[in-house]
Amino acid sequence: MINERMLGLGKQPNPIRVQYAYGLKRKAEIGEENVYDLSIGNPSIPAPPAVRARIEELLEEPPEVLHGYTMAAGLESARQAVADNLRERFGIPATAAQVYLTAGATAALYITTAAITHPGDEVIVNAPYFTEYKVMIESAQCSCVEVPMRASDFQLDIDALRAAVNVKTAAVVINSPNNPVGCIYTEQNIKDLAAMLEEKEAEVGHPIYLISDEPYREITYGKEVPFTANYYRDTIVCYSWAKSLSLPGERIGYIYVSDLMGDAADVAAAVGGAGRALGFICAPVLFQRVIETCINEPTNVDAYAANRALLTGMLDELGYEYIQPDGAFYLWVKALEDDSQAFCDKARNHDLLLVNSDCFGVPGWARAGYCVSATTIKNSRKAWEALKTDYE
Numbered sequence: 001m002i003n004e005r006m007l008g009l010g011k012q013p014n015p016i017r018v019q020y021a022y023g024l025k026r027k028a029e030i031g032e033e034n035v036y037d038l039s040i041g042n043p044s045i046p047a048p049p050a051v052r053a054r055i056e057e058l059l060e061e062p063p064e065v066l067h068g069y070t071m072a073a074g075l076e077s078a079r080q081a082v083a084d085n086l087r088e089r090f091g092i093p094a095t096a097a098q099v100y101l102t103a104g105a106t107a108a109l110y111i112t113t114a115a116i117t118h119p120g121d122e123v124i125v126n127a128p129y130f131t132e133y134k135v136m137i138e139s140a141q142c143s144c145v146e147v148p149m150r151a152s153d154f155q156l157d158i159d160a161l162r163a164a165v166n167v168k169t170a171a172v173v174i175n176s177p178n179n180p181v182g183c184i185y186t187e188q189n190i191k192d193l194a195a196m197l198e199e200k201e202a203e204v205g206h207p208i209y210l211i212s213d214e215p216y217r218e219i220t221y222g223k224e225v226p227f228t229a230n231y232y233r234d235t236i237v238c239y240s241w242a243k244s245l246s247l248p249g250e251r252i253g254y255i256y257v258s259d260l261m262g263d264a265a266d267v268a269a270a271v272g273g274a275g276r277a278l279g280f281i282c283a284p285v286l287f288q289r290v291i292e293t294c295i296n297e298p299t300n301v302d303a304y305a306a307n308r309a310l311l312t313g314m315l316d317e318l319g320y321e322y323i324q325p326d327g328a329f330y331l332w333v334k335a336l337e338d339d340s341q342a343f344c345d346k347a348r349n350h351d352l353l354l355v356n357s358d359c360f361g362v363p364g365w366a367r368a369g370y371c372v373s374a375t376t377i378k379n380s381r382k383a384w385e386a387l388k389t390d391y392e
């Protein structure tokens with residue numbers, strides 16, 4: 001018999017991908033230049049030339065070697081490259097044994113959640129939050145507990161989090177720079193979170209893990225992103241090169257279980273076990289090899305910074321409200337009515353494709369991704385104008 005939950009998920013796919021699929025269809029009908037698809041987080045900046053050079057170099061290797069299986073956690077050399085990178089950049093005493101390579105941040109998040117929870121546990125997310133967290137948490141048979149971020153500045157609401165933590169809390173998920181809002185949690189905010197979680201760990205008598213989802217770590221516009229594992233011992237970092245190296249379709253990322261954690265080796269072993277149980281073993285090998293040498297390639301954010309200025313300037317002129325993003329490549333725009341879906345449907349009538357905020361756990365907003373060409377943003381002006389007129 002079909003699993004009802006899976007049937008439901010299959011029949012109601014991720015709304016971001018629904019918009020994206022509609023965009024592709026619509027572009028075929030009316031021409032690419034007439035559709036302003038700001039739905040999906042597909043980087044518009046090409047991968048660095050070093051990635052292509054490395055792939056070409058690797059293609060010279062004997063195919064049976066190049067395409068062979070690696071150990072479940074990945075190649076020792078690639079894991080070592082990650083540990084070296086974390087040590088050099090953030091000063092954490094990272095070791096390769098604590099690194100598990102994954103098919104992107106998605107696999108990293110699923111493995112991590114499975115490794116540190118039991119059915120019936122609670123996992124806290126900060127709303128608005130990345131759409132797939134709820135699916136991931138519920139797949140581990142846990143409850144997704146939503147705590148709103150502070151409305152005034154989109155920082156973590158420590159008092160609200162404190163009130164939500166209880167003996168059933170297995171983990172708190174944070175994501176900074178944030179999708180969908182673009183906020184970056186300050187060092188003080190992370191310190192306050194760490195202090196509160198330490199206090200709560202002592203009270204409940206078990207670890208409360210911090211799952212730090214960091215695919216946008218390098219996509220920032222001037223503000224520092226504190227490295228969470230330096231502030232809180234029980235941190236597990238989930239990372240992806242999807243955005244920083246513009247490799248979303250290649251599915252390559254990692255889990256880093258902090259070496260500073262009390263039971264670090266056991267948690268890393270549980271991550272290996274969860275990888276095995278879920279079938280997430282041996283991340284795509286060609287890209288493990290790319291990472292070995294390209295891990296220190298700088299991320300070019302110039303085009304995103306320019307797009308951010310272009311889009312916010314335009315929305316200022318048109319009188320839209322939004323949250324100024326400090327990182328990632330999304331703009332969180334106040335919908336012009338309470339019903340976000342209705343607002344996005346009206347936008348779609350003008351071939352402007354946004355994502356409704358309900359799927360991020362919050363009503364009344366919409367997400368506009370500016371990881372597109374500057375021309376798309378410029379050309380979208382008439383659609384934003386027409387959308388505004390719909391409400392006048």
Ligand code: PLP
Binds near residue numbers: 130179241252
């Ligand atoms: N976490 C966040 C916050 C994201 O925005 C995304 C993708 O957009 C992911 C995780 C998934 O990343 P990946 O494509 O590497 O699986």
